[in-house]
Amino acid sequence: MNDDSHLLIDDQVQQFILDGYLTIQTADVPELHREIHDQMDTIYEKEGNIGNNILPRIPRIQQVFDHPAVREALTGLLGPDYIMNPHRHGHLSPPDGKGQAWHKDCYVYDHNIRHPRFQWILAFYYPQDTTDDMGPSGLIPGQQYYKTISDVDPEKTREQALSLCGPAGTVSLIHYDAWHRATPNISDKKRFMLKFQFARLQAPQGPTWRHTGCAWVPPEDDPMPNVSMDVWHWLCGKVGNGHPVSAADEAALFDTDERVRLNAAHGLEAV
Template sequence: MRDLEGALSTFHRVGFAILPSLVPRAAAGHLRDLVEQRYQDPATRSASPEQDLLRGDVSLMRMFEYDRAFRDMIDYTPVADLVDGILGPDCHMISQNALRIPPGRGITRWHIDDELFFPFLNTLPSMADADRTIPCYTVNVMIALSNIEDEHHGPTQVIPRSHLSGRRPAYTPDLPDTPVSLLARAGDAYLVNSQTWHRGAPNQSDRTRYLLTTAYGRRFVSQRFYPFVNYRMPEDVPAGASGRLTRLLGLHEKGPYG
């Protein structure tokens, strides 16, 4: 039995939370094989920029379009329960991408995943107050699809409580705390507040690092599917979906503004 309340408390307090053994290892391996299959597909490799299937040769975009196994991960329990607890019961998925980081590569720049929502925080006293929390508008759920058990494997690194700093990291940042490496085995997951400073350490091993990343936002946060206004979700993606998955895909009931 998972301590979801404890995970929620940790997430709000330090800006991230770890969920070990979220996905069975065999299922994580299947997803990893699908990521590699899509990467090697000639249609992916030759896609035009307008199709937006591959960015920087490491990020595979909109995995829910490729295989239903990825679509179903959007509503995976208990992580979807945690997301609803963080963002509210009317949230939705705003992106789902896969990272394929070969040896020698890495998304090594410290960054946040969205706009800086609370720039005024750095003007307030008592930033080290352990009881301080802020609203969360977007959260990224990262699922390791390969073992990332050592610093050399290029783990995700985070700065605890940096979501409370009220600033974004510079290219060479003055880190407000010591980085924490989120070492993982295939199937482990971690939730990261979009305002938490993080990066992917350089992969200095001899094997490729695989990660599935699904981002969720509150209802007022737009889904991020290029080309945005003109994006149309393929009809086979929502086909057969019901209940919460339908809403997480963005098929909301009528509400304020429309």
């Protein structure tokens, strides 16, 4: 009998749609994370950042992404035949590291396409315990569908942000279009983070998580419920609702407010 204890549930998939991230724990194998951390520390001291070669140089990193909790989470979000992209990057934030501005990553070979119906996911992995003072990755939840934010300068940004902290083995799965950054490291410790990319190979045919029903209404404070519902139905393998398109629906596509345009576009996409 298959063990489905690590499968995502509806609430987690819905959280990912709304907030643009999901945190998974693999802290049950501390010796693995300790070994990865120590090897990274040695490599960075002697050679610096080795880019895409980090996985061939430290093959045990693959065990993190083969962990049942991570594998089932990726399956739930990207389908059973997802792939790991060969591009990856290790990030070292040393003591007194200044952090970054808010940004979105570019897609490999395509700097323009953005996908509310997400085709790609970023995975941020910490091989060491990471606290808020160590310069963890910051994220602005719920802003992944927006092309712009109030200001990319963290000192001027009005949107509410959070820090992705956790014990060694924390893996944060992030919508590829999420606004994120490295925060300042004000501790006396190094902070390593490994960023990997995963992609789906086919459109969803149906739920690939522990699913109980498609009847979901986004919360009242969701600024773009049409977008959320469209992504949810798409993940459930359902597209199109047969509703007629009104003149108001079409007019909203040209509204000056990005939120209104996006909500209208995905309302029409679901028709």
